[in-house]
Amino acid sequence: MTKVVMxxxxxxxxxxxxxxxxxxxxxxxIIPEIVKAELIEISSYQDKEGxxxxxxxxxxxxxxIKIIKVKDKKKAHSLxxxxxxxxxxxxxxxxxxxxxxxxxxxxxxAAYELxxxxxxxxxxxxxxxxxxxxxxxxxxxNRDELKKYVKKMIKTREWEGGIxxxxxxxxxxxx
Amino acid sequence: xxxxxxxxxxxxxxxxxxxxxxxxxxxxxKSNIVREALIRYIQxxxxxxxxxxxxxxxxxxxxxxxxxxxKILGYEEARKVAFFVEAAKKSFEEGLK
Numbered sequence: 001m002t003k004v005v006m007x008x009x010x011x012x013x014x015x016x017x018x019x020x021x022x023x024x025x026x027x028x029x030i031i032p033e034i035v036k037a038e039l040i041e042i043s044s045y046q047d048k049e050g051x052x053x054x055x056x057x058x059x060x061x062x063x064x065i066k067i068i069k070v071k072d073k074k075k076a077h078s079l080x081x082x083x084x085x086x087x088x089x090x091x092x093x094x095x096x097x098x099x100x101x102x103x104x105x106x107x108x109x110a111a112y113e114l115x116x117x118x119x120x121x122x123x124x125x126x127x128x129x130x131x132x133x134x135x136x137x138x139x140x141x142n143r144d145e146l147k148k149y150v151k152k153m154i155k156t157r158e159w160e161g162g163i164x165x166x167x168x169x170x171x172x173x174x175x
Numbered sequence: 176x177x178x179x180x181x182x183x184x185x186x187x188x189x190x191x192x193x194x195x196x197x198x199x200x201x202x203x204x205k206s207n208i209v210r211e212a213l214i215r216y217i218q219x220x221x222x223x224x225x226x227x228x229x230x231x232x233x234x235x236x237x238x239x240x241x242x243x244x245x246k247i248l249g250y251e252e253a254r255k256v257a258f259f260v261e262a263a264k265k266s267f268e269e270g271l272k
Contacts, residue, residue, distance in 0.1 A: 134270035171267040
């Protein structure tokens with residue numbers, strides 16, 4: 001069981017493509033309190049993401065995702081910037097405080113700005129496609145399903161024609 | 176005819192003086208000068224997005240080097256693209272390990 005911290009966008013991505021619950025078979029997902037607060041805010045939207053956030057909140061309330069209080073709020077505050085919000089800064093501090101070595105974050109700008117802190121604290125930054133790859137490595141999903149979920153992820157998040165699609169084709173072949 | 180919208184922005188006095196200078200020099204209204212500047216900026220930025228996307232894809236597929244990407248996007252932007260490509264590659268190669 002791999003312990004990971006996930007930010008709001010990666011949780012939403014995984015739930016949108018219908019794989020979040022399956023990922024509990026291989027990961028222990030931890031989030032700081034602020035991520036729950038962000039999900040509560042998103043759940044008030046009357047759209048697909050709002051519904052997705054409600055589903056994730058149900059999983060949190062059912063104890064499937066662990067919430068942790070960040071102790072060093074000062075540190076988290078010091079990492080805030082134009083591209084890094086409270087959710088992202090608390091996620092990386094949460095990793096550090098709980099010896100979690102993997103942070104799943106889909107916001108590129110935020111992840112880029114937090115790279116220095118991640119390197120100096122031995123935290124690996126991954127994007128949500130890593131969860132799909134891990135499910136495949138653990139034989140929870142087969143290669144065709146992996147391709148199907150990656151394709152769905154790219155389409156759902158409107159990442160068509162971007163870097164992820166180029167790399168997906170490189171590693172998995174035609175989607 | 177399309178209805179025009181009013182946009183109010185705050186600018187510092189030096190910038191306002193420079194706009195007024197252009198107003199006299201080009202015999203144009205302030206509105207026209209600012210509108211034209213906005214259109215040019217937005218066209219440049221939108222064009223830049225397309226360039227950024229194309230170059231990022233070429234770098235991700237290995238058809239251009241980091242140095243070539245720097246020449247087009249600048250160092251900081253190229254570093255960000257390279258960072259994302261690396262994070263995505265590791266995600267595909269290592270999963271969560």
